[in-house]
Amino acid sequence: MGLLNGNHPQFARLGRAIVWCVLGVSSAHAADWELSLDLRAVSSDGRKSFLEDGQGKLRFDEDHQGIQLGRLRAAWTQPLGEVFAAHIEASRWDDLDKNPIDLTEAYVEYRPYPRAGWRSRVRLGAFYPPMSLENRARGWETPYTLTPSAISSWVGEELRTIGIEGQFEWLGTRLGHDFDVQLTGAVFGWNDPAGTMLAQHGFALHDRQTTLFGRVGAPQSDPAESKKELFHEMDDRPGYYAGAQVRYLDRAVFNVLHYDNRADPTVESQELRDMAWKTRFDAMALRIETGGDWTLLVQAIEGYTEINPFRPLVWDFESQSVMLAKRWGKHLLAARYDSFEVEFDDRPAWTGSEDGNAWTAAYSYERDTHWRFALEWLQVESDVPARSIELGEPAFARESKLELSVRYLLGGST
């Protein structure tokens, strides 16, 4: 795997190749673009955020209240001939990241017409693994709440498929049956640090997606600690995932995924000040929608992440989430419960371990294609031994926030 060595230069080379490919073949069909600005008014009693080396679970902590930038986003979809398309997502989240604006996804998709009920699809580039049935809106956002579940928050923070993914789909609903079935497999690199954030601060509840060339929040204050840059190849070992999805008409979707980044946990990078984190998990999600515009969403994940500096150090993690939402035309109400747990070395009371749960309630009003208003209340309770062992704070914290979002979106075709 000569392509999979080193850090950003090779990855950047792949990005440049994709961009040239896009520019070279892009003249035939109109491109679709979107620009959006999401501003927040925040009231929060959160502890110092994980984005600033704290053990707080929220993106906006006590010191980041008032008017905040939720997200500035630009997206571009360029058809390349009839069955290829390129998609690029760029975002700005806050002032603490490395780059003022950066990519969250960039890929080329091959999507030929189905034949005799079968369809294949291939994506090449950087994108999310297909496991969240929650983040189904533009820019990998959830339309139900401002803050996604603990599971999706973690995926947005630490995971990205940088590689190639293939899907094979049986379109039963187009053949008079009630079901569609889809199988997915991917091979990827440049995600060896995935797991380091989970071990450092556990799960969190936030809508900030780590950018491809950026890092998780502010620069690390301790020069001996991880640089919090997640999209690097460290051991020249590609990872993989395999998943399946079954859909009942357009009413229910059931998704399972097995993920393994196959990182070599003994490998260390001086430059990143981090090790390769061997992360493996199974995830499931079920989404049921009714004719009365109710949505039930259940998600679960279970896995572990491991490094081996002198002996294996293992963090087991799991999280579950249940959400119920009801839509009345342009109005949407949603309530969600999350529970999460990380256990280091089978020692629940030790630093690196945690146990917590969160309640979220949100109302949103999508006035038209341009304006969306949303209000969200979220409370997270967590027991994090590191707070008392390392920071001298009480291990238990109840953090809550009230957040108002005003988003304006512009879009069009060129």
Added chain:
Amino acid sequence: MSHRAQSTPCRWLRASLAIAFCAAAYAQAATFEVRVAKRDGQPLPGAVVTVERESAALGPAPPARAIMDQVNLAFAPDVLVIPVHSTIQFPNSDAVGHQVYSFSSARQFQLPLYRGKPYPPVQFDQPGVVTLGCNIHDNMLAYIVVTAAPWFGRADERGHWTAAEVPEGRYRVRVWHPLLNEPAGLERIVEVGTQPVTAEFRLTKTLRPAPLGSRPHSWDY
């Protein structure tokens, strides 16, 4: 509503010949009504009705020119019934492109429909149900029923469909709807004499759930 009487000279000629033939053969005709109800007795609007003669077969209705548009990321209409050898134009009223496809055995095709790029009409020469999809927008779904029957149409809001002047004889009546749990549809032989005839169909199984039409377009499938 029946699609039998359509006002082009050719159709008038064919219709006149058919009537002359029928008049000579039977000298009598009657109003024929089909009523379609769900399992619970409520009417089934939009059900597709086709009526073919068993005795001394009549040819299909004259070919038509129909339109299947795309509006707000949905096909319009959701079901189209056409006689065999008809053509359908697929305009695109949306700002975004569509890739309309069918892999149904009755007619297979692929149409890249981009704004301002009209595509030649598609001809349908084989009877059957053609399922339409869009390769870009997976929740778009529509059906074209291609029929060799001389009488056909869709039931109204009351679940009724009526044809006037149906000559005396034995007829095979078929009822189909995209949400039927009997995918091949229902059928029955009905005798038409000199008096108005009503054929009542009642489904034995409940319908499949209707597509969730009101979901915001920006959400994925």
